[in-house]
Amino acid sequence: MTTLTRKDFSSDQEVRWCPGCGDYAILATMQRTLPALGIPKENIVFVSGIGCAARFPYYMNTYGFHTIHGRAPTIATGLKITRPELSVWIATGDGDALSIGANHLLHVLRRNVDVKILLFNNEIYGLTKGQYSPTSEKGKITKTSPAGSRDNPINPLAFALTAGATFVARCIDTDAKNLQAVITAAAQHKGAAIIEILQNCNIFNDGAFAEFADKAVRNERVRYLQDTDHDTTNFDAAYLLSQHAYPEHAVPMGILYQAETPTYDATFSSQSEKSGDLKDLLRKGYVWEIK
């Protein structure tokens, strides 16, 4: 097999995110990471919902399906059930995944469908031009919350852990090295993997994570879990870490939790290996002859 390169994963479509958007960095890292994974390009599918992040599949030269708001997990589930051999990725944002799609996100995680979820979290609605999102901090002033939002934010990592995700991680958009390592681990994981990627929206929520994610301060204010003695099989420890926030704590980055449990799609494929006789099925129960 010929070795693939980043270029092989770049589609012919012009990338149309705002200049300076964190999505560019994530796209570049993904295109750089995939060749090393050894998955045939035709077996990779990116499924997305609606939002800025959801444009991601257009820019990947793989199979891609830009679907409807919040429903990418459902479409990915249907695809993965019928085609377990595919490597299925979901590109989603905080609005897509945690507002309209939160129910589906919960179910794809608790079922442990073998899909990889890239949750682009910029704590704002970008595509609809700047309303607060389910991860925006309480009191956030936006176009729909001029007096500050009344909503408490969702913690995506805690949500994923309690939903039953078997791989939970966090990365920063511009931290290519860590992101690449985590994407690689997620790709190799058997089961539902979710990566929260803190992603800067330089138009509507610029600098949301700057105080700990900026390169200048990152090393002191972020805790890279792979460099610590954190046990990724320890759920309680992972949950505790999910609550750690700056400035009280260093912000955890990398894999918080990973568990091996059977995947949902594998149980489906094993159900269909028998072959019943259609004639017998039609004749099942009471039948009678009329001559």
Add this chain to the structure above:
Amino acid sequence: MKKTINILFAGDSGDGMQVTGMQFTNTAAIFGHDVQSLPDFPAEIRAPAGTLPGVSGMQITFSENTIHAPADTLDVLIAMNPAALIVNLPNLKPNGIIILNEDSFKAKDLQKARLDSHPLEDGKLQGYQTFPIPLTQLTLNAIGEHGLTHSQAGRSKNMFALGLVYWLFDKTYDETVNWLENKYQQQAALVQANQAALKAGYNFALTSELFAEQYPLAKAKLPPGTYRQINGNEAFALAFAAVAHQSQQKVLVSGYPITPASTVLHDAAQLAAHNVDVFQAEDEIAAMGATIGAAYGGSLAMTVTSGPGLDLKGEGIGLAVMTELPMVIIDVQRAGPSTGMPTKPEQTDLLQAIFGRHGECPLPVLAPKSAGDCFNMLLEASQIAINYMTPVIILSDSYLATGAEPWRLPDVATLPILKPNFAKNIPDFKPYQRDENLARPWAVPGTAGLEHRIGGLEKEKETGDVCYDPQNHADMVALRAKKIEHVARDYAPLSILGEGEADVLVIGWGSTHGAILTAAQQLQAAGSAVHYLHLRHLFPLHNDLGDVLTGYKKVVVAELNQGQLTWLLRAKYLKDVQCISKVSGKPFLVSELVEKIKAQCHDNINA
């Protein structure tokens, strides 16, 4: 007695009336009668025992003629309690037979049914042949030695009643004896007790000379073949297996439990060995999403729902139309709006199925005419879906879902072959290039060299790239519409029932077929010049339909809504089509159709 009998077993929802009715149906069918059975049950799992809302019934019409619909009025009513008697008495014919369980006509039973006086004493049952029988006590006497509890034993009274009725209609109880063996194989006491009750009921009727005579019927002249009883929901499930078999592909059936569609999922869940997988989603939206995902992955994908579920599926269906993926959406219609009457039939989702999505979003809409036709229609819908790369909606309803009829088993060798045409090795591949049907290629993930992106955004012709060009959008809207119009080219010719010339055409669709056909036949037999046309394809309509309509002075559509097909026909053909509408949660009665057709068409029929 006459050649068609209509009988109703009615009691509490815990009295086993559905089981009793099904047993009678099967036995009548095995005896060679044509049969239509129709359960009528409350939406509550268990309404309070003995009360009017708790009455559950199973009606069976059986005949020595071919029948297409249950009869309108009852010949025999078996009432297990006063509530069952009072609720159903209005449907009983003068001089009809009432068999009632005397043991449950005590003061407290009458009170639960809100009766001030005893119906056996207050004259309410005058003009009927009433047989009060202590069914509970006779049952207890018959099965005393089988070691059941008092209440378990009492529950076997439904079998005692069934035995009585078997004798009355000169049937044997052998099939039910066998069925009991299979049903309760692990519980010998239950088998013996129920068999004893059944036989005791039969022998009681035989020896007590209770009934003056038996009412044997001759066999109906049904086409030769192997038959089984089937209702519409069972037929859909069998058809999933047939689609998997005829396409050599996996079928994924996604759904979320909803009355009256759920039993399709139950039956489909038994078909893993036939390449049918069931995905029970977290909601209707997810069921639709999984269907789309499975179709995208190259599976023949189906979803099953009822009205409120179709509402939720709307956005997903729009995506499926936009991305041109093949799938079948079954809507087992129920009375609405909103939660409506979940166990009652209506045909009120027609316009929703055709138009209920934003944007110009055309897709084929089909409706089966009988329980057995649900099987054929799913195969036909699957063929349309893959030939034209489109979602297809099938409109069944709760009447077809639960009503059973004898179904002649199809010869598997004659079922249509379904050939999903998966794209591969296409040089210069474009995801929205078109074939002669205007369908785009089914290029599924995993196919090397055909990597592409699809989605809900408007796309440039052929390349499928996102495109906001105004002319391109206009062209794509027209193209998607034209593709669906092409589906009508494959329809079987319209079949108009009726001899000679007529000025009046009656049109129907869906589950009302049997009632309208019977009404039309009665009118024709009485010398009225009336023709009948049943439409299986509601969108696009048949290419010949316009010409057909022009040939009649008067066209009447009979439908269980406020005139949805009527609207469509008037709009499309500018013909002054009239409507016989019924929206009561009840199917048409043949007699009411006959009267209404006469009333609407009196100037045009020579009756």
